[in-house]
Amino acid sequence: MTYPKCGTTWTQEVVWTMRNNPNLDHPKAGAPISARSPFIDSDMLMEMGKEKSKGLMFELLKDAVPDADPNEGIALQLTAHTPDPRTIKTHLPFSLMTPDLLDTAKVIYVARNPKDVVLSFLHHCRLIKTIGYVGSLDQYVDYFVNDLLIYGPYWEHLREAWPQRDHPNMHFLFYEDMKADPKAEMKKLDRFLGTNLTEEQLEKIAHYTSFEEMKKHEKEALQGKNMDTFLDQEVLKKDGGFYRKGQAGSWKDRLTDTDQSKIDIWTKENSLTLGISFKYSI
Structure with missing residues (x-):
C-alpha cells in the first residue's frame, strides 16, 4: 500500500519473491507482476472490467478462471x-479499504520523498498512453501541491498510515532506506513477514530485485510483450521506461528553485503535524 510512484512495484516484487520464490526457481517468476501479485485498483484505472477489454489482464484471468465475467x-x-500466500497491491488509502484490514492482513506501506514522487509521477503520466499528460513540469508541481492528482492528497494518504506504523500487522518502509541498504530492509521485511530466509537467500533476492536486474526484464515483468502498446514511444526513448532511474534525490537535478520552494513550503506545513521527515527533503 502506498501513494503512486513511491516504490510500490519494486516492493511488490521484493515481497512476492521473498514469500513465493526465495530460491529463485518458481516456474511463474517470469510472468507479469500483475498476474503474480494483483493490483486491485487496475479495474478502475484501466477500465479492465469492461467486456470489450481483451488485453493481457483478461487473458491472465481466463487462464485462472475460464468462465470469468470481465464485467465483474x-x-x-x-x-x-x-x-496463497497472496501479495496484493493497492494505492488506495486506509479510508477506502476494509476497516478491519490491519486485523486480517499484514500491510506494508511505502513512503518516499515528495520531490522524487512528483518527478516519477510526472514521467509515469507522460509515458502511459491512456494518461497522456502533455503539460509542463511547473504545472504538474502545482497540481501536486494543490492536491489535484489521482489518489491525492499526498499528505492525507500518509496521515492515515503513519499513526498506525506501530501496529503489529503494519510495516512502514521508506524508499530511501531501501535504496541505501536493500538487504538490511529485507531483513526487517523477513522478520515482519515471518519468511525466515537465510543470508544467502536474502543476498540473492537483493541482487535479483535490484534496479539493474529488474530493468533487464521490464517488459515481461510489467505487461509482457504487449507493453509497448501502452507506452508513448517518444517519451520512452527520451526519458526512459517504467523503471526510469530508481534513484533517491534525483530531484536536485530536475526541479527549479521555484518548484523546490513550493514543495518545501507544502512539506513543512504538512509534515510538522505528522512528525514525519524524509531524507534529502531540503
Missing part, C-alpha cells in the same frame, strides 16, 4: 483466485 472486475477476480 478482472483484477478483483484475479485477486480472489490467486493462491
Whole structure:
C-alpha cells in the first residue's frame, strides 16, 4: 500500500519473491507482476472490467478462471483466485479499504520523498498512453501541491498510515532506506513477514530485485510483450521506461528553485503535524 510512484512495484516484487520464490526457481517468476501479485485498483484505472477489454489482464484471468465475467472486475477476480500466500497491491488509502484490514492482513506501506514522487509521477503520466499528460513540469508541481492528482492528497494518504506504523500487522518502509541498504530492509521485511530466509537467500533476492536486474526484464515483468502498446514511444526513448532511474534525490537535478520552494513550503506545513521527515527533503 502506498501513494503512486513511491516504490510500490519494486516492493511488490521484493515481497512476492521473498514469500513465493526465495530460491529463485518458481516456474511463474517470469510472468507479469500483475498476474503474480494483483493490483486491485487496475479495474478502475484501466477500465479492465469492461467486456470489450481483451488485453493481457483478461487473458491472465481466463487462464485462472475460464468462465470469468470481465464485467465483474478482472483484477478483483484475479485477486480472489490467486493462491496463497497472496501479495496484493493497492494505492488506495486506509479510508477506502476494509476497516478491519490491519486485523486480517499484514500491510506494508511505502513512503518516499515528495520531490522524487512528483518527478516519477510526472514521467509515469507522460509515458502511459491512456494518461497522456502533455503539460509542463511547473504545472504538474502545482497540481501536486494543490492536491489535484489521482489518489491525492499526498499528505492525507500518509496521515492515515503513519499513526498506525506501530501496529503489529503494519510495516512502514521508506524508499530511501531501501535504496541505501536493500538487504538490511529485507531483513526487517523477513522478520515482519515471518519468511525466515537465510543470508544467502536474502543476498540473492537483493541482487535479483535490484534496479539493474529488474530493468533487464521490464517488459515481461510489467505487461509482457504487449507493453509497448501502452507506452508513448517518444517519451520512452527520451526519458526512459517504467523503471526510469530508481534513484533517491534525483530531484536536485530536475526541479527549479521555484518548484523546490513550493514543495518545501507544502512539506513543512504538512509534515510538522505528522512528525514525519524524509531524507534529502531540503
